[in-house]
Structure formats: structure tokens, C-alpha cells
Amino acid sequence: xxxxxxxxxxxxxxxxxxxxxxxxxxxxxxxxxxxxxxxxxxxxxxxxxxxxxxxxxxxxxxxxxxxxxxxxxxxxxxxxxxxxxxxxxxxxxxxxxxxxxxxxxxxxxxxxxxxxxxxxxxxxxxxxxxxxxxxxxxxxxxxxxxxxxxxxxxxxxxxxxxxxxxxxxxxxxxxxxxxxxxxxxxxxxxxxxxxxxxxxxx
Amino acid sequence: xxxxxxxxxxxxxxxxxxxxxxxxxxxxxxxxxxxxxxxxxxxxxxxxxxxxxxxxxxxxxxxxxxxxxxxxxxxxxxxxxxxxxxxxxxxxxxxxxxxxxxxxxxxxxxxxxxxxxxxxxxxxxxxxxxxxxxxxxxxxxxxxxxxxxxxxxxxxxxxxxxxxxxxxxxxxxxxxxxxxxxxxxxxxxxxxxxxxxxxxxxxxxxxxxxxxxxxxxxxxxxxxxxxxxxxxxxxxxxxxxxxxxxxxxxxxxxxxxxxxxxxxxxxxxxxxxxxxxxxxxxxxxxxxxxxxxxxxxxxxxxxxxxxxxxxxxxxxxxxxxxxxxxxxxxxxxxxxxxxxxxxxxxxxxxxxxxxxxxxxxxxxxxxxxxxxxxxxxxxxxxxxxxxxxxx
Numbered sequence: 160x161x162x163x164x165x166x167x168x169x170x171x172x173x174x175x176x177x178x179x180x181x182x183x184x185x186x187x188x189x190x191x192x193x194x195x196x197x198x199x200x201x202x203x204x205x206x207x208x209x210x211x212x213x214x215x216x217x218x219x220x221x222x223x224x225x226x227x228x229x230x231x232x233x234x235x236x237x238x239x240x241x242x243x244x245x246x247x248x249x250x251x252x253x254x255x256x257x258x259x260x261x262x263x264x265x266x267x268x269x270x271x272x273x274x275x276x277x278x279x280x281x282x283x284x285x286x287x288x289x290x291x292x293x294x295x296x297x298x299x300x301x302x303x304x305x306x307x308x309x310x311x312x313x314x315x316x317x318x319x320x321x322x323x324x325x326x327x328x329x330x331x332x333x334x335x336x337x338x339x340x341x342x343x344x345x346x347x348x349x350x351x352x353x354x355x356x357x358x359x360x361x
Numbered sequence: 362x363x364x365x366x367x368x369x370x371x372x373x374x375x376x377x378x379x380x381x382x383x384x385x386x387x388x389x390x391x392x393x394x395x396x397x398x399x400x401x402x403x404x405x406x407x408x409x410x411x412x413x414x415x416x417x418x419x420x421x422x423x424x425x426x427x428x429x430x431x432x433x434x435x436x437x438x439x440x441x442x443x444x445x446x447x448x449x450x451x452x453x454x455x456x457x458x459x460x461x462x463x464x465x466x467x468x469x470x471x472x473x474x475x476x477x478x479x480x481x482x483x484x485x486x487x488x489x490x491x492x493x494x495x496x497x498x499x500x501x502x503x504x505x506x507x508x509x510x511x512x513x514x515x516x517x518x519x520x521x522x523x524x525x526x527x528x529x530x531x532x533x534x535x536x537x538x539x540x541x542x543x544x545x546x547x548x549x550x551x552x553x554x555x556x557x558x559x560x561x562x563x564x565x566x567x568x569x570x571x572x573x574x575x576x577x578x579x580x581x582x583x584x585x586x587x588x589x590x591x592x593x594x595x596x597x598x599x600x601x602x603x604x605x606x607x608x609x610x611x612x613x614x615x616x617x618x619x620x621x622x623x624x625x626x627x628x629x630x631x632x633x634x635x636x637x638x639x640x641x642x643x644x645x646x647x648x649x650x651x652x653x654x655x656x657x658x659x660x661x662x663x664x665x666x667x668x669x670x671x672x673x674x675x676x677x678x679x680x681x682x683x684x685x686x687x688x689x690x691x692x693x694x695x696x697x698x699x700x701x702x703x704x705x706x707x708x709x710x711x712x713x714x715x716x717x718x719x720x721x722x723x724x725x726x727x728x729x730x731x732x733x734x735x736x737x738x739x740x741x742x743x744x745x746x747x748x749x750x751x752x
Binding site (some may be wrong): 201 | 682684685700703704705707708709710712713714715716717718719733736737740741743744747
């Protein structure tokens with residue numbers, strides 16, 4: 160088994176053993192495999208890339224090819240203990256509707272995303288007048304799948320508009336360290352490379 | 362009581378001493394109740410097994426065959442002498458590993474390889490059933506298979522899998538007997554037969570019935586054989602099992618043993634003689650009336666209809682693990698139909714994987730050398746076995 164990326168390890172730490180978990184945008188299944196093997200969760204995944212899906216099934220995981228934007232509507236309410244959306248929300252067509260479905264499907268929703276409010280991003284636009292390219296956001300403006308980037312403050316606003324309660328929040332540093340943050344603090348919105356939020360429906 | 366019987370084939374065996382498999386007969390105390398409201402009794406189910414049933418009877422895997430398949434999935438066909446239709450899939454060390462699993466492959470009810478079908482004698486008249494054989498459904502096929510399992514003393518299947526109509530049976534198994542199916546792998550299947558597919562089947566049936574040798578289905582009494590009609594049915598169907606791209610790649614417009622057109626209606630093109638060969642070789646091993654009955658069973662298949670029109674209802678509360686497989690170039694049971702199943706299973710919060718395999722070889726890909734299919738089946742079965750505690 161591959162070593163878990165630090166942000167995924169931080170997400171895994173928020174999930175109780177034996178939970179029923181849906182990982183939306185599960186990629187090649189690194190997090191899912193870890194959760195199934197180490198935490199005995201009942202894990203499922205949705206993944207856009209068929210190649211990744213085949214890789215997941217090859218690892219013994221239960222994953223369907225699907226699109227978060229269109230397929231989440233099929234799922235009944237409150238059937239999963241935890242729904243994970245890791246580094247995916249910025250690539251969805253309708254983040255608001257995706258988040259609202261996640262909050263409906265899972266008793267707890269964990270979302271991680273890159274922070275577009277990071278100072279390097281701000282500086283790139285301010286000083287160079289160019290669309291930012293960073294380590295976590297390496298695409299150029301015309302070929303990026305990340306069509307709905309947001310800052311930590313933006314996300315908090317969307318979560319609140321969707322009637323979500325923020326149960327936990329973590330800032331991700333460039334080196335992959337995670338530390339708890341106060342959602343209303345201004346610092347992470349400038350200094351964190353990304354964030355992880357644990358949400359429940361109010 | 363069920364009793365062991367000899368499988369009774371359509372034609373004399375091509376190879377004496379060939380493995381003809383096993384059969385179990387169900388007497389009048391165990392009739393098969395059919396969806397049509399009729400019953401079939403007595404009846405026989407012929408089957409093959411591969412591997413060894415473990416002491417806990419926990420390693421049984423059922424393989425369901427497609428329209429023109431049979432129980433000889435991994436052994437030489439006793440009539441044609443050809444290799445089994447899933448020999449690449451089933452065997453020691455193969456994706457369905459017979460060192461680990463006990464594989465049961467039954468011939469469907471209505472078939473012509475030993476399981477009771479229209480070519481068999483009606484005990485009431487001592488004459489072949491012909492069209493007096495009751496119409497059957499995919500659910501009837503599965504009911505008969507469940508009775509076979511009972512007779513073998515096997516309560517639960519580690520997995521039920523099959524392609525095309527075999528996939529329909531796998532879905533029906535999961536819906537009808539959720540407690541007996543730990544996992545199901547429908548490959549290149551659908552939860553309902555589409556209008557286009559029914560249309561193709563009707564062409565095939567009409568071809569058979571238009572053959573003067575069919576004689577209202579009583580050809581056995583007249584000593585005739587509607588081979589031409591059956592061959593045409595097979596030719597038309599065979600086109601639907603391939604893809605435009607594969608036909609173009611394999612044959613193109615190439616001519617058969619000639620440099621120019623004959624300006625006659627003989628087989629000028631390679632694709633023509635290929636189809637003729639498919640038609641002619643089929644009639645040696647298949648019964649025309651069986652073809653009518655089994656295509657009809659597929660036409661009637663609509664799993665959602667049995668559950669108030671909601672496919673998700675068919676799998677409500679299911680604990681079965683599903684792995685749905687489709688092929689990109691399959692236009693008979695296209696990916697979109699397979700995805701419908703996956704979506705319904707999601708909606709029922711069932712445990713489902715969905716794999717689409719890229720190939721240009723069409724519907725028949727499930728019978729061909731497709732490494733990604735083998736890898737998927739191998740790892741899925743391995744994971745189910747591990748979860749269930751099968752060595």
C-alpha cells in the first residue's frame with residue numbers, strides 16, 4: 160500500500176473505524192484503500208476517470224465511474240456516515256449543488272480544497288498581472304480543470320449558505336503539515352495552501 | 362426427490378468419451394413454477410462443474426451462459442469439439458480460479474444441451490414439445506438454477522456472473538435471491554431488453570419460422586430441420602455482437618478468394634463468407650425452437666417492471682456486492698444501459714463497482730481475450746473471497 164498523502168491522512172484521522180464512507184472523486188483510491196484496510200470502513204467511491212476507476216476495482220475497491228455534478232442526485236439521503244470530497248470541489252460545475260447533495264447524503268461531510276487566497280496566488284496576480292500557477296494549482300488558465308477556485312473565506316460562506324455547521328477545520332501548509340484552525344481567523348486565508356473542513360447539516 | 366440423470370443432447374455426440382457433464386432431474390413432487398402461470402414437471406437441469414466445493418460449501422461460483430451458450434464454459438464442447446466459451450476465464454490460476462472456487466455452469470431452461478427444452482419429449486404425449494413447451498423468462502431460468510443449488514446442498518453463492526443474457530441472470534439472481542448471492546458480476550448486460558434488441562430478435566425468429574422445414578415447430582416429427590432459417594437468424598444476430606470498427610478492421614471490403622466481383626450472388630466479400638460460416642456452424646449445435654424460446658425470454662426481461670417500475674427497488678436493502686462491466690464499442694448492451702444499473706444500485710445504497718473497458722470488438726468482447734476484463738474479475742473475486750473468508 161502506498162504511503163498516504165498528508166492531507167489524506169488528516170482526512171482519514173477524522174473518520175471513525177467501521178464507518179460507511181463515500182469518497183467522491185476518489186482518484187486511484189489511495190484514501191479509500193487506507194480506510195478499508197486500516198479502519199475497516201465500508202467504503203465506496205465515485206470517480207470521473209474510467210482509468211482510475213479500473214485501477215480502484217483492481218485494488219478490490221467498490222468504485223463507480225460517475226460525475227459528482229450529475230450523479231449525486233441518485234443517492235438517497237443520510238445513507239453514509241461520512242462523505243469525502245477531497246481536492247475536487249474546485250473542478251465541479253456547480254459547487255453549491257454538489258455541497259448541498261453531500262450534506263444530504265452523509266451525516267458528516269469532509270471537504271478539502273486548495274486555497275486561492277494564499278499570498279503567492281495574490282502576489283502573482285498583483286505583481287505579475289498573470290493568472291497564478293502554484294504547486295497545487297499547476298495548470299495554465301486555458302487548460303485547467305479547476306473552474307471554480309475559492310478562498311477559505313469563500314468556502315466558509317458557501318457552507319453557511321448551505322446550512323452547514325463547521326465541526327472542524329484544518330489548515331494545510333505547503334509541506335503537507337496540517338494544523339487546526341479557527342474558521343473565522345484571517346491568517347489561514349493568506350498563509351494556508353489549502354484547507355480541510357468537517358461539516359454537518361444544521 | 363432430485364436425482365442424477367444423464368444429460369440428453371440434441372444430437373449424437375461428436376466425440377465418444379467426451380465429458381458430457383452432469384444432470385439432475387426434478388420429479389413431479391418438485392415442479393418448476395413459471396412466470397407464465399404454467400408449470401414444468403418433470404424437468405432436468407444439465408450442468409458442468411469445475412474445481413472442488415470446500416467443506417463449508419462457501420466457495421461456489423455460478424457462471425450463467427448467454428443466449429447461444431451452454432454449460433461447457435471451460436471444457437471441450439461434446440458436439441463441436443471446440444474449446445469452452447470461457448476457457449480463458451475459468452481454470453486453475455485463471456481469473457475464476459478453480460484452485461480456489463467451485464464453479465457451477467448450468468444450461469438454461471429452454472436450452473438444448475440437456476436441460477429440459479422444446480426439443481425434449483413432453484411426457485404427456487411422448488412427442489417432442491415443440492411449441493407446446495411453455496414460454497419461459499429469465500426469472501424462470503434462475504428459479505431452476507436455485508433448485509439445482511438446493512439439490513447440490515449449496516445455500517449461498519460467493520459470486521454469480523455472466524455476460525449478456527448471463528448478466529441478466531446474474532441481476533435476476535441478486536433481485537430474486539438477495540440472501541443467496543454474496544456478489545454479482547453482470548457483464549455487457551442490461552436491466553431490460555431494448556426495443557432495438559427485441560427488433561433484432563424478431564428478425565431472427567421470423568427467419569426461423571419462415572423456413573418451410575420449421576413446420577410450425579414440429580420439425581422433429583417430420584424429420585426436417587429449419588437449418589437455413591436458424592442460420593440466417595444467427596447471421597443477423599452475429600452482426601450485432603461485433604462493431605462497425607471491428608468488421609472494418611477484420612474484413613473491410615476484402616474479396617474472398619478472388620480479384621474481382623463475380624457479378625453473381627455468391628459470397629464475393631470476406632465478410633459474407635465469414636457470416637455464412639457463423640450461420641452454418643451454429644445449426645450443428647443449436648435447436649431452432651430453443652432459439653425462439655430463449656430470445657423471447659430475453660425480450661421479456663425488464664427487472665424494474667417487476668418492482669413497480671423502479672430498478673432501485675429491485676435492489677433495496679441488498680447486501681450483495683456488485684461489479685458491473687461494459688465495453689465501449691458494445692452497441693447491443695451499451696455502456697449507458699450498464700450505467701443505469703449502477704445508478705439504480707447507488708440509489709439503493711448498494712455496494713457497486715462499475716468498470717467500462719475500452720475495446721473496439723463490440724458486445725462479444727466478454728468472450729474474447731480482454732486483459733482488463735480478466736484483471737477486473739480476478740481482483741473483484743479475490744476481494745470478495747477475502748472478505749468472506751474463503752481461502
